[in-house]
Amino acid sequence: xxxxxxxxxxxxxxxxxxxxxxxxxxxxxxxxxxxxxxxxxxxxxxxxxxxxxxxxxxxxxxxxxxxxxxxxxxxxxxxxxxxxxxxxxxxxxxxxxxxxxxxxxxxxxxxxxxxxxxxxxxxxxxxxxxxxxxxxxxxxxxxxxxxxxxxxxxxxxxxxxxxxxxxxxxxxxxxxxxxxxxxxxxxxxxxxxxxxxxxxxxxxxxxxxxxxxxxxxxxxxxxxxxxxxxxxxxxxxxxxxxxxxxxxxxxxxxxxxxxxxxxxxxxxxxxxxxxxxxxxxxxxxxxxxxxxxxxxxxxxxxxxxxxxxxxxxxxxxxxxxxxxxxxxxxxxxxxxxxxxxxxxxxxxxxxxxxxxxxxxxxxxxxxxxxxxxxxxxxxxxxxxxxxxxxxxxxxxxxxxxxxxxxxxxxxxxxxxxxxxxxxxxxxxxxxxxxxxxxxxxxxxxxxxxxxxxxxxxxxxxxxxxxxxxxxxxxxxxxxxxxxxxxxxxxxxxxxxxxxxxxxxxxxxxxxxxxxxxxxxxxxxxxxxxxxxxxxxxxxxxxxxxxxxxxxxxxxxxxxxxxxxxxxxxxxxxxxxxxxxxxxxxxxxxxxxxxxxxxxxxxxxxxxxxxxxxxxxxxxxxxxxxxxxxxxxxxxxxxxxxxxxxxxxxxxxxxxxxxxxxxxxxxxxxxxxxxxx
Ligand SMILES: [Zn+2]
Numbered sequence: 001x002x003x004x005x006x007x008x009x010x011x012x013x014x015x016x017x018x019x020x021x022x023x024x025x026x027x028x029x030x031x032x033x034x035x036x037x038x039x040x041x042x043x044x045x046x047x048x049x050x051x052x053x054x055x056x057x058x059x060x061x062x063x064x065x066x067x068x069x070x071x072x073x074x075x076x077x078x079x080x081x082x083x084x085x086x087x088x089x090x091x092x093x094x095x096x097x098x099x100x101x102x103x104x105x106x107x108x109x110x111x112x113x114x115x116x117x118x119x120x121x122x123x124x125x126x127x128x129x130x131x132x133x134x135x136x137x138x139x140x141x142x143x144x145x146x147x148x149x150x151x152x153x154x155x156x157x158x159x160x161x162x163x164x165x166x167x168x169x170x171x172x173x174x175x176x177x178x179x180x181x182x183x184x185x186x187x188x189x190x191x192x193x194x195x196x197x198x199x200x201x202x203x204x205x206x207x208x209x210x211x212x213x214x215x216x217x218x219x220x221x222x223x224x225x226x227x228x229x230x231x232x233x234x235x236x237x238x239x240x241x242x243x244x245x246x247x248x249x250x251x252x253x254x255x256x257x258x259x260x261x262x263x264x265x266x267x268x269x270x271x272x273x274x275x276x277x278x279x280x281x282x283x284x285x286x287x288x289x290x291x292x293x294x295x296x297x298x299x300x301x302x303x304x305x306x307x308x309x310x311x312x313x314x315x316x317x318x319x320x321x322x323x324x325x326x327x328x329x330x331x332x333x334x335x336x337x338x339x340x341x342x343x344x345x346x347x348x349x350x351x352x353x354x355x356x357x358x359x360x361x362x363x364x365x366x367x368x369x370x371x372x373x374x375x376x377x378x379x380x381x382x383x384x385x386x387x388x389x390x391x392x393x394x395x396x397x398x399x400x401x402x403x404x405x406x407x408x409x410x411x412x413x414x415x416x417x418x419x420x421x422x423x424x425x426x427x428x429x430x431x432x433x434x435x436x437x438x439x440x441x442x443x444x445x446x447x448x449x450x451x452x453x454x455x456x457x458x459x460x461x462x463x464x465x466x467x468x469x470x471x472x473x474x475x476x477x478x479x480x481x482x483x484x485x486x487x488x489x490x491x492x493x494x495x496x497x498x499x500x501x502x503x504x505x506x507x508x509x510x511x512x513x514x515x516x517x518x519x520x521x522x523x524x525x526x527x528x529x530x531x532x533x534x535x536x537x538x539x540x541x542x543x544x545x546x547x548x549x550x551x552x553x554x555x556x557x558x559x560x561x562x563x564x565x566x567x568x569x570x571x572x573x574x575x576x577x578x579x580x581x582x583x584x585x586x587x588x589x590x591x592x593x594x595x596x597x598x599x600x601x602x603x604x605x606x607x608x609x610x611x612x613x614x615x616x617x618x619x620x621x622x623x624x625x626x627x628x629x630x631x632x633x634x635x636x637x638x639x640x641x642x643x644x645x646x647x648x649x650x651x652x653x654x655x656x657x658x659x660x661x662x663x664x665x666x667x668x669x670x671x672x673x674x675x676x
Contacts, residue, residue, distance in 0.1 A: 244590025308543025365516020471503030
């Protein structure tokens with residue numbers, strides 16, 4: 001038998017049996033599991049008993065469990081330990097999987113049973129979690145048009161088709177414009193100020209193009225290096241203007257009309273589904289709930305921070321005038337002088353900090369923080385199989401020594417692992433009918449590797465990354481929900497980064513650092529002076545950063561939270577949306593919207609505010625701890641309830657139960673140095 005289909009796995013805690021299967025097993029296993037899941041759904045639809053919560057909503061959420069197990073293993077491996085064969089299989093199975101999930105949402109007989117349960121929900125005596133599962137299931141269908149007439153359904157499909165084409169076109173235009181431009185330098189004097197690595201990069205780029213000299217491009221590493229270091233102001237200006245003109249020039253790659261079409265189609269789509277605007281549609285399923293709430297949030301934050309943004313720029317301008325006689329500071333001066341001031345005032349090298357952050361000590365520190373907060377311990381278990389010798393496995397135990405979760409760590413880069421850091425799962429937890437299926441959670445990173453004579457020493461950035469992913473992991477590991485579909489990190493977008501960013505706060509607290517930030521050779525705890533320097537560096541130009549993020553959030557809402565009449569001029573519309581947020585003069589010929597891929601290509605439309613929203617949440621939550629003690633048990637108990645509830649309760653309700661009120665912005669403003 002295919003070992004992937006032989007479920008539940010007969011391994012410790014039903015963990016994935018990595019040694020038993022090979023890549024060739026995935027495709028047939030996934031095909032078979034899809035068939036079985038289809039049978040399960042057919043059984044729901046064909047049930048002759050009248051629709052009930054159990055025989056419809058619960059049966060639907062429990063269907064396809066085998067498939068979920070297999071696909072989670074498969075896609076986790078495709079990210080952490082991939083190869084040509086896995087990638088080929090991914091190409092083959094992805095269309096099958098999306099077809100399967102589309103078939104579910106488009107299944108009219110299934111929806112009519114769901115609707116019947118939803119319409120009679122009062123008669124089923126459901127607990128809070130079941131009500132939420134019902135609401136989310138019903139919305140998943142209606143938000144895809146299940147409630148529409150045949151004619152409207154057809155219109156919706158047409159809009160969706162057009163939208164996906166336009167988004168692709170938008171992205172292709174931005175990419176083509178990015179690839180098309182080169183700043184070709186042949187005079188070495190024009191490279192003044194650039195560090196060796198940037199010159200090497202530019203020389204290689206030139207060679208690749210068969211050119212003499214050096215080539216800088218609009219791709220981030222090249223662009224940023226030039227903006228930060230190049231002494232030649234006119235060249236910085238040239239490159240800045242080229243970047244700002246992406247997809248805003250008079251050529252076939254101009255995105256202005258595409259933006260107008262996307263915005264208008266999104267508006268039509270929202271109207272068709274019964275929402276006032278696209279933002280109303282998106283935000284219904286977010287903690288923020290309404291466009292007005294988001295706009296108030298952004299405007300309040302702007303009012304609090306704009307003066308500081310101006311002061312930030314003022315001090316940079318003074319520095320630029322003093323050192324180089326610059327009369328008016330322009331956007332192409334920003335990164336350059338910021339880099340210079342930063343070097344002068346907060347010279348903090350990674351090398352100075354790294355000896356204090358030895359990976360194993362840091363991980364043990366994270367574990368002991370979790371122990372003090374939530375009464376859980378992490379015990380290594382070498383019996384549990386892994387997909388690579390670098391992966392370590394821990395049993396997570398509660399205070400009565402019962403195992404409540406399995407935790408995998410995979411820390412070092414390898415060929416076959418994608419870049420970055422992430423938390424993922426092999427199974428979310430569930431507790432049904434007395435059966436506790438414990439969560440199996442993993443974090444995957446790309447940290448500095450140990451060498452023969454040195455252990456793995458983390459940069460400060462790697463340290464906060466580890467705590468961030470560990471925060472997501474705790475969200476998953478502490479899950480205490482009936483249904484797997486509502487467990488752990490399965491919460492709304494503007495809420496999911498609270499647990500992770502919350503944990504990062506411990507990296508700046510002497511009381512927490514004392515637990516693990518010890519010099520790997522001498523054992524000396526990291527000096528307070530270094531911590532103070534880290535904090536000061538983190539606050540540098542935060543007023544400016546804040547106003548910039550707010551301006552993007554406001555631009556996003558301007559495109560999506562209004563009832564579109566006819567937006568005539570994309571650039572004029574953007575200028576109006578940016579009103580009150582800008583600290584640099586407008587540069588003619590540049591435009592943000594035409595290259596704003598987050599909202600026109602990616603999935604961030606009406607969601608850009610979430611970055612700041614999440615920071616407000618984590619700062620406000622941590623501030624509560626600081627008032628009561630960062631290891632205070634009573635406060636931690638309340639936060640544990642928030643974490644373990646996953647998506648079973650509305651996030652604003654969860655937050656208010658923890659904090660006693662809605663989130664406020666003061667703690668963030670203090671943390672970044674805007675308020676004292
Ligand atoms: Zn995250």
